[in-house]
Amino acid sequence: MRGKKLSAKTRAWKHSGTILALLLSGLLVNLPLSGAVGCDLNDPARDIKMLFPQSTGFRTFYVSVADSGGQKLLGKIENRLGDRFSGLFETIDVPYTVYEIYKNNELIGFVHGVNQKGRYGGIQVFLALTPSGEILSFYVQKFTGRGAREFRSPQFSAQFVGLKLQDFDNYQVQSRQEIPPGPISRIKNPVPDSEDDFRAILRAVKKNLVLMKFLVFNRQKPGEKSPIPTAVLSGPFPGPGSPALIEGESI
Amino acid sequence: MNEPKKISLFHIAWKNLSRKKTRSLLTVVGIALATWVLISLFGFNSGYKNSLDRDIDNLGFQMLVVAKGCPYEAATLMLKGGTGLKYMNEEVVKLIVREPEVESVTPMLMQVVFDPNKGQSGGLTAFLGIDPATFPSLKPGLSFKQGGWFTDPEALEVVMGYEAAELEQREVGDMYFIPEKEIELKVVGVLSRSGTQDDGTIFIPLKTLQKLFDQPDQLTSVGVKVNKEADLARFEEKMFQLPDVQVVSLTQVKTTIMTLLSTARVLVFSIALIAILISIMGVINTVLMSVMERQKEIGILKAMGALAADVFKLVWVETSLLCLLGGLTGAGLAVLTSRLTEYLIRQLLPFSPSGGLISIDAGLILVSIAAVVLLGLVSGIYPAFRAARMRPLEAIRSEEE
Numbered sequence: 156m157r158g159k160k161l162s163a164k165t166r167a168w169k170h171s172g173t174i175l176a177l178l179l180s181g182l183l184v185n186l187p188l189s190g191a192v193g194c195d196l197n198d199p200a201r202d203i204k205m206l207f208p209q210s211t212g213f214r215t216f217y218v219s220v221a222d223s224g225g226q227k228l229l230g231k232i233e234n235r236l237g238d239r240f241s242g243l244f245e246t247i248d249v250p251y252t253v254y255e256i257y258k259n260n261e262l263i264g265f266v267h268g269v270n271q272k273g274r275y276g277g278i279q280v281f282l283a284l285t286p287s288g289e290i291l292s293f294y295v296q297k298f299t300g301r302g303a304r305e306f307r308s309p310q311f312s313a314q315f316v317g318l319k320l321q322d323f324d325n326y327q328v329q330s331r332q333e334i335p336p337g338p339i340s341r342i343k344n345p346v347p348d349s350e351d352d353f354r355a356i357l358r359a360v361k362k363n364l365v366l367m368k369f370l371v372f373n374r375q376k377p378g379e380k381s382p383i384p385t386a387v388l389s390g391p392f393p394g395p396g397s398p399a400l401i402e403g404e405s406i
Numbered sequence: 407m408n409e410p411k412k413i414s415l416f417h418i419a420w421k422n423l424s425r426k427k428t429r430s431l432l433t434v435v436g437i438a439l440a441t442w443v444l445i446s447l448f449g450f451n452s453g454y455k456n457s458l459d460r461d462i463d464n465l466g467f468q469m470l471v472v473a474k475g476c477p478y479e480a481a482t483l484m485l486k487g488g489t490g491l492k493y494m495n496e497e498v499v500k501l502i503v504r505e506p507e508v509e510s511v512t513p514m515l516m517q518v519v520f521d522p523n524k525g526q527s528g529g530l531t532a533f534l535g536i537d538p539a540t541f542p543s544l545k546p547g548l549s550f551k552q553g554g555w556f557t558d559p560e561a562l563e564v565v566m567g568y569e570a571a572e573l574e575q576r577e578v579g580d581m582y583f584i585p586e587k588e589i590e591l592k593v594v595g596v597l598s599r600s601g602t603q604d605d606g607t608i609f610i611p612l613k614t615l616q617k618l619f620d621q622p623d624q625l626t627s628v629g630v631k632v633n634k635e636a637d638l639a640r641f642e643e644k645m646f647q648l649p650d651v652q653v654v655s656l657t658q659v660k661t662t663i664m665t666l667l668s669t670a671r672v673l674v675f676s677i678a679l680i681a682i683l684i685s686i687m688g689v690i691n692t693v694l695m696s697v698m699e700r701q702k703e704i705g706i707l708k709a710m711g712a713l714a715a716d717v718f719k720l721v722w723v724e725t726s727l728l729c730l731l732g733g734l735t736g737a738g739l740a741v742l743t744s745r746l747t748e749y750l751i752r753q754l755l756p757f758s759p760s761g762g763l764i765s766i767d768a769g770l771i772l773v774s775i776a777a778v779v780l781l782g783l784v785s786g787i788y789p790a791f792r793a794a795r796m797r798p799l800e801a802i803r804s805e806e807e
Binding site: 192197198201202205242243244270271272273274275276277278295296297298299300301303304307 | 571577581582596
């Protein structure tokens with residue numbers, strides 16, 4: 156009888172072990188457990204080569220509104236965007252991933268992406284920018300909804316090339332109008348039935364440029380590299396002769 | 407004529423202990439520390455187990471029965487490029503439920519679509535069809551950031567894990583679009599972060615998913631919750647007898663963790679034992695020294711008519727007092743510092759279950775104090791025996807010499 160009781164206890168502990176294992180595996184798979192998630196390139200080496208064919212290497216750093224100025228800075232960003240950050244996921248602590256692009260040792264631009272709420276799902280809009288903030292290319296990495304192919308087409312992307320934040324100044328995100336009509340009004344919606352998603356993309360582009368201005372360009376003096384990052388990674392492109400940037404290089 | 411005032415043994419013992427305050431205090435502190443360690447360790451043992459049991463309940467099912475060869479996790483499915491899904495008929499649920507070890511089951515269906523608009527070369531999105539009647543009760547640990555479970559078993563609705571919702575920027579009331587199928591579903595719930603793979607899962611009612619993906623009565627897995635007392639290994643063997651299914655269990659990891667847990671328990675009890683042995687030696691030392699210092703006094707007591715039993719009792723009462731005071735102080739310390747101890751343990755342990763890690767109840771306190779007093783009484787036997795067998799004249803003379 157006693158033996159039976161003991162074995163039942165042992166069995167209970169065995170169950171605990173299984174569950175502990177499951178919990179542990181769950182934890183390992185899902186770390187980190189807290190904090191907002193940013194917007195990263197799926198395959199940085201390949202995607203950056205596509206956006207900056209002449210690049211030879213890149214460096215990654217993370218910035219957030221919370222770490223760069225908090226509520227006061229958020230107010231400035233929202234003011235410039237002309238819209239509030241809202242919802243469950245557009246929060247002050249979102250870590251924005253900025254890729255600093257190099258040709259040999261020369262800084263030739265940045266790649267930065269943002270998540271944007273679309274009609275049916277998330278839209279990830281990446282911009283390749285010159286060091287002065289002009290759009291070199293535009294890339295919708297992810298689009299869930301109708302008309303995805305058109306919004307990801309080179310024809311649609313080409314309409315954004317050459318634009319700067321100043322070009323969006325008269326575009327009012329909330330009213331979806333540009334007063335007076337200017338360069339933004341000339342961008343054509345390739346899917347007229349998906350007006351919501353088209354406007355979401357325009358908001359994402361403006362938000363992307365505003366964030367770059369306040370989180371990167373405003374804090375960067377001429378000739379300097381990126382502002383104080385919270386983390387740094389390096390990514391030289393594969394292939395012979397590609398000079399590699401050293402991880403943790405002085406910033 | 408006044409009656410001579412009677413002095414109790416307790417009173418004399420207390421006076422004796424008070425004469426050497428520092429030594430008595432140090433002994434009490436030693437016993438208190440041992441009691442503190444004892445209560446904290448046993449409290450940890452019980453608290454950890456309770457929390458682990460709670461986490462087991464929160465985790466829901468402990469075993470997955472899947473169609474033979476079918477990837478059972480979304481991650482594995484992705485690695486296989488979304489291919490290789492194998493199906494079981496819903497009838498298998500009836501076969502599983504009839505086993506006495508089974509507490510409850512929940513049928514599931516996993517489906518994958520290719521989304522060409524994810525990245526440069528497209529990506530996969532996985533959906534988990536769940537039974538709204540059984541799945542929530544088997545996953546009590548899941549809580550909602552927004553909304554709740556489905557309104558109907560066949561509703562065109564989704565519940566999203568936190569990370570899935572974040573990636574898709576979905577909130578309750580939004581629409582969600584299944585690529586490839588071109589179907590719109592309404593988001594009715596967003597789960598809070600759970601730290602498990604549920605965070606990245608998109609849940610759809612089982613019947614809806616079966617219909618949308620044209621898989622009537624088909625399942626890819628069945629979550630099984632077995633009774634706590636069930637023999638898991640034996641039950642696994644039974645499940646393997648079912649046709650064309652495999653049982654997912656983490657036996658290897660389980661064994662490793664079991665060994666680690668057993669080692670930790672042995673370590674815990676060893677520390678408690680060492681602490682107790684040290685305090686017993688302290689008690690013996692204190693009481694024995696006290697007896698040796700009071701040989702003359704004991705001799706006079708005996709010369710005045712005190713029996714050996716009286717002297718024995720006196721020394722025993724002193725020992726009991728020391729142990730009782732130490733036990734009470736230690737118990738108080740254990741209760742007061744339990745939060746701090748728990749915090750420190752959490753810092754040290756690589757994994758600790760949620761909830762309280764140290765559970766100290768009145769029963770544990772009483773048993774521990776009783777054990778300390780009992781051990782004190784045992785350790786007081788030798789000094790008391792030495793005192794009791796002293797011969798009065800020899801005792802008086804030896805101290806004079």
